[in-house]
Amino acid sequence: MAKRDLLAHPIEWIKGKGSSSNIAVSSRIRLARNLRDFPFTHRCDEDQPLAIADKVKQVLSRSDLLKNSDVIEMDSLDPLSRWILVERHLISPPFASDGPGRIAIIDPKGVISVMVNEEDHLRIQVILAGLELSEVWRIANKVEKVFEELNYAFDRDFGYLTACPTNVGTGMRASVMVHIPALEMSKQVATLVNECNRIGLTVRGTYGEGSDVLGSLYQISNQITLGLSEEELIDKVSSAVSQVVAEEERARAVMKSKLGISLDDRIWRAFGILRYSRMITSKEALELISLLKMGSDLEITPKISIEEWNNLVLGVQPNHVQMYAGKQLSPSERDVFRATFLRERLKAIEGK
Amino acid sequence: MLCERCNEREAEVHIKQMINGEVKEYHLCRECAEAMSLELDLFPHFNFDLSWENLLGPLFEPFASTTRRKATETEIRCQGCGLDYSSFQKSGKFGCPKCYESFRESIRPLLRKIHGADRHRGSKPDVDVPVDKGAENKLERLQMELKEAIEKEEYERAAKIRDRIRELTSKGDGSNGKA
Numbered sequence: 170m171a172k173r174d175l176l177a178h179p180i181e182w183i184k185g186k187g188s189s190s191n192i193a194v195s196s197r198i199r200l201a202r203n204l205r206d207f208p209f210t211h212r213c214d215e216d217q218p219l220a221i222a223d224k225v226k227q228v229l230s231r232s233d234l235l236k237n238s239d240v241i242e243m244d245s246l247d248p249l250s251r252w253i254l255v256e257r258h259l260i261s262p263p264f265a266s267d268g269p270g271r272i273a274i275i276d277p278k279g280v281i282s283v284m285v286n287e288e289d290h291l292r293i294q295v296i297l298a299g300l301e302l303s304e305v306w307r308i309a310n311k312v313e314k315v316f317e318e319l320n321y322a323f324d325r326d327f328g329y330l331t332a333c334p335t336n337v338g339t340g341m342r343a344s345v346m347v348h349i350p351a352l353e354m355s356k357q358v359a360t361l362v363n364e365c366n367r368i369g370l371t372v373r374g375t376y377g378e379g380s381d382v383l384g385s386l387y388q389i390s391n392q393i394t395l396g397l398s399e400e401e402l403i404d405k406v407s408s409a410v411s412q413v414v415a416e417e418e419r420a421r422a423v424m425k426s427k428l429g430i431s432l433d434d435r436i437w438r439a440f441g442i443l444r445y446s447r448m449i450t451s452k453e454a455l456e457l458i459s460l461l462k463m464g465s466d467l468e469i470t471p472k473i474s475i476e477e478w479n480n481l482v483l484g485v486q487p488n489h490v491q492m493y494a495g496k497q498l499s500p501s502e503r504d505v506f507r508a509t510f511l512r513e514r515l516k517a518i519e520g521k
Numbered sequence: 522m523l524c525e526r527c528n529e530r531e532a533e534v535h536i537k538q539m540i541n542g543e544v545k546e547y548h549l550c551r552e553c554a555e556a557m558s559l560e561l562d563l564f565p566h567f568n569f570d571l572s573w574e575n576l577l578g579p580l581f582e583p584f585a586s587t588t589r590r591k592a593t594e595t596e597i598r599c600q601g602c603g604l605d606y607s608s609f610q611k612s613g614k615f616g617c618p619k620c621y622e623s624f625r626e627s628i629r630p631l632l633r634k635i636h637g638a639d640r641h642r643g644s645k646p647d648v649d650v651p652v653d654k655g656a657e658n659k660l661e662r663l664q665m666e667l668k669e670a671i672e673k674e675e676y677e678r679a680a681k682i683r684d685r686i687r688e689l690t691s692k693g694d695g696s697n698g699k700a
């Protein structure tokens with residue numbers, strides 16, 4: 170698979186369809202499954218992951234749902250291409266390193282991705298735009314059934330068995346990415362985190378466990394995986410997120426009426442920097458792009474669609490910048506390329 | 522509250538320990554807790570180096586009441602992959618699906634601490650799972666089902682389950698059970 174193909178592969182969630190998708194950017198469900206007759210990945214010998222990958226490929230070829238998917242061998246990709254997949258949320262950060270039998274299966278629409286030989290033998294992932302966890306669950310369930318013939322490790326008491334006891338039971342992590350600049354600016358994120366923790370949910374950074382928050386993007390997901398049904402867990406996350414969406418909208422309205430022209434000024438300054446700077450780090454770019462999106466939502470700065478915004482957020486990530494440049498770049502070279510990319514995009518937005 | 526050992530510093534560490542049904546409480550400052558933990562080996566895995574693994578470490582320790590059993594339990598190895606329980610405690614990861622079977626009784630309290638539950642209530646594979654459960658497990662499962670049925674106020678089902686439990690225990694093959 171050539172490098173450019175990775176960027177050309179469509180990704181459904183980028184399009185921004187789905188309910189509340191101006192704030193609830195994307196809904197994702199991840200199911201962890203293991204094969205009964207193999208040790209967990211970290212205790213496999215060198216051949217076992219290859220045997221698992223073979224079995225998975227055989228199932229794929231027979232599945233109407235997945236037979237047209239791309240099968241990407243991690244070993245066949247250079248590190249840059251692997252990190253492109255991470256930045257696009259198609260694979261997890263730990264999956265981007267070497268490992269025998271590591272394959273990623275991505276369906277033609279870019280809704281489904283399956284990681285084989287991650288921490289668990291199978292990590293099935295489905296992402297759609299907006300707050301759409303029920304629909305995501307419906308699809309994830311179908312994909313899960315495709316691989317069931319491989320004999321999942323399942324225990325009547327403990328449910329689906331996973332390498333780490335924190336994932337056992339449903340093996341499910343349901344998460345929604347939310348863009349909440351107004352809650353951040355009005356210092357309400359700490360309260361949000363506490364409230365979420367109180368009801369068994371966690372708030373994580375943009376790229377999941379242990380990652381930083383970039384451009385006011387947070388992930389809200391279920392903490393526990395055992396003792397509640399999938400539907401109950403999904404309900405919990407969904408209702409918390411709808412509340413967060415309402416709070417963010419309220420905070421924006423309050424900000425707009427209270428801050429008036431000083432909010433306009435702040436957002437237009439962000440626009441100006443993105444439109445004219447010559448060097449910009451990804452951190453600064455993401456913060457300003459976040460303001461730009463809020464400015465568009467509040468009809469302060471020119472309208473940008475959710476898809477344009479998602480493409481800006483992805484386009485300024487370090488590996489995307491290098492992919493566009495077509496070569497490895499030093500951090501300062503990246504900052505120059507990023508600024509050029511942003512000037513062009515902002516010019517187009519301004520011209521509309 | 523002052524530390525009960527040094528009577529100088531504020532007690533920040535509160536520990537309840539149960540050994541053979543006897544509850545002991547300690548209210549200590551950090552320094553004394555650390556010292557006592559080393560001296561008396563009172564709180565195994567109690568450690569103030571707050572790395573992630575150390576935070577989870579105490580979680581992986583079964584209830585304090587089982588510390589007496591601990592010596593023998595850590596020697597149990599998984600029949601599937603040979604992993605022993607102390608290696609699991611160190612890494613936080615199981616070796617293979619059979620580990621859950623091999624360490625079943627130590628895993629329950631652990632799961633209750635992580636998830637607040639030790640029983641799966643979500644979806645199941647369509648294909649029937651072969652289970653090699655003895656009467657003891659069957660009894661335990663029935664008791665869980667009974668509890669569930671009562672919680673859901675399904676009294677007819679509860680009565681049926683109760684009858685099956687009686688049947689099992691009267692046969693004598695449930696002698697290890699708690700009923």
